[in-house]
Amino acid sequence: MLRLFACRFRRFRRRSPDAYLALxxxxxxxxxxDWDEPAWTMEPKGLAELAVTLGWLHGQLPQGFEFFAAWPPDDIDTTVDxxxxELVALVRESRIGTRSRYWVAAPATR
Structure with missing residues (x-):
């Protein structure tokens, strides 16, 4: 699940995101x-496509975004900045945590 927030600073964000994108x-x-394992095991071809998608989205979102891959109703135990x-590397290496949320900072200004 990809959650999008309008504010780039986490402490000023509303509790609910401005938009969701379910992949x-x-x-x-x-x-x-296995959802009891620390990370999901995914097909390599799909991981490459997901990595490219996340990289593209990062360039399009001036506020950054939050990403997690969870099996509802599993709780998220960890939030990682x-x-x-780093996120693309985790995806490509099939190390996306089963109960982790990843906060990706906004792209650097050019």
């Missing part, structure tokens, strides 16, 4: 994916 990640899971490069 169909279930089809990317391998047959041995990451750069877009």
């Amino acid at each position: 169909p990640l279930h089809d990317l899971l391998t047959d041995d994916a 990451v750069s877009i490069d």
